[in-house]
Amino acid sequence: MSFDLSHLVGRELVWLLDFSFAGQAFYLSKDHESATIEGETFDYHPGLVWGGTLEDQIDLLSGSPSPNQVSLTLYLEGLADVPQLVADGHDLAAATGKLFVWARGSGERLLLIDGKVTDPQYGAKDQPVTLGLEEAPFDDTALFPDAQARVDSKTWSTAREDLELERYPWIFGYPGLDTKPASPALWVATDKLLIAGHPVTTDLGSNVTVHNRSTTTSQALAVAVEADGEGRNVTTVDISGMSGVNAEDDEYWVEWASDSAGGVATHDGEVCRGAGDVLRFMMEQSDVRWDRGRLAAIVPGLNFYRIDAAVIAEPDRRIAPLEWIAENLVPILPISARQGAEGMYWALFRYDATAADAIAAIDIDRAQGSRDGAVSYSSRDQIANEFRLAYSLFGPTGRHNRSYILTGDDETLNREPPIYGGPESTNAATNAATRISRARFGYLPREFKTDVVYDMITAGRVCHWLAAAYALPSRTIAYTVEQRFGHLVPGDVVTLTDSEIAASSLPCLVDSVTWSEQGSLGLVLRAIDNPARETF
Secondary structure, X not given: OOOOHHHHOOOOEEEEEEEEEOOEEEEEEOOOEEEEEOOEEEEEEEOEEOOOEEEEEOOOOOOOOOOOEEEEEEOOOOOOOHHHHHHOOOOHHHOEEEEEEEEOOOOOXXXXXXXXXXXXXXXXXXXXXXXXXXXXXXXXXXXXXXXXXXXXXXXOOOOOHHHOOOEOOEEEOOOOOOOOOOEEEEEEEOOEEEEEOOOOEOOOOOEEEEEEOOOOEEEEEEEXXXXXXXXXXXXXXXXXXXXXXOOOOOOEEEEOOOOOOEOOEOOOOOEOOEHHHHXXXXXXXXXXXXXXXXXXXXXXXXXXXXXXXXXXXXXXXXXXXXHHHHHXXXXXXXXXXXXXXXXXXXXXXXXOOOHHHOOEEEEHHHXXXXXXXOOEEOOHHHOOOEEEEEEEEEOOOOEEEEEEEEEXXXXXXXXXXXXXXXXXXXXXXXXXXXXXXXXXXXXXXEEEEOOOOOOHHHHHHHHHHHHHHHOOOOEEEEEEEOHHHHHOOOOOEEEEEXXXXXXXXXXXXXXXXXXXXXXXXXXXXXXXXXXXXXXX
């Protein structure tokens, strides 16, 4: 939902509706308009009234976007006999619509809602139709992995009976990360274990460590890529030379090392380990409409977070990709789900943004807008100043045996000093945001856990952005601004100058953009405070 800034300056904004009903397209606006869009001319008939507002708001750190919705009144007299069309079997509730804003005289229009009709009402043919228009919901009907990626009589005819219908594991990065068993290995044939339902990457080496939990022995073994009975390329290891193998019903687990074979590959052939690459991989498994360009733009920033995980579906329930993202990535990454003209995308929470990152400067002192009320604070209930993240999942027990603590509390630091390395350790650290919060609000701990992180640096980064989001209350300010700022979307970084509230080039995030039928534009800005400059 972006707009070329040149189209907004000095032009009148016009609302256009493309309404589809009974196999026909109706083009409606408040007044008659002839709009030429990308070389094609459309005649919009008078008949669109809504008289309200349309708010595009970001749900901070949310895994599902809020639907955009608006209530409309349509005058279709002379264009369609709605009661007769309904009597002929056409369902008004099945109608769809696209609501645009158009800068009169420009050749482009901005799509605000592409959705379905809700709660329609009609009367006589000369009476208006009232209805709601809401974005289509993001129902991910795809399931992961492929239904045939499992152990059965066709894929592995000699597999152990107790593995019947078990799903193949999918590997990201290096679960276990040199220290522990993390993903199960499936005994699919004599002296052969299946360790991944896909070819692994072997740029750095070709081994994994296999642990026999029944005999407490382990050994580094070479990986091999071969086809199962259905022709799917999978990764296996040969355990014929492994010591301590007593029976085919032993329990086997795999430890993946960062200097050897890794999980599924990215499009570039590298190990898919960066959180941005993992997010993109899972979006590619979904069937929702999503904005590939916007996601590509944030992949490099998200790749600073390392994901090491074994994704394993239950025999009787495969995984919805968006559900997996919401459960495993959204809680540990600074992202929010959004809806745009090109489909679903993910917006970064730019908690570290500075004035240099701003794409617009809003100067209230220069009459570019007016403040709508007082500065507001976020709820105190959200504040925390000690963040405990349990990570490094031990596969056989399902327990986490590492933790990272970011705290502003001296007692916690003294009680749990940093211990680096080893299969079980706690790393405690502090920063300005947590210490300021501890001094102002008292001791407020919050605990989290993740099954997809084994890397201590990533655990630390997760805690630090959580502190940026929750250690101190945030301030929001609402403004009505010039329409030139209509190119902004929630999540954008701007600067604010408003001497009445002592704001001078203050970095802010756009929380919401509100359009009205009259053409006014409202913004809610969230101030980005730098706690390092504050005193206790």
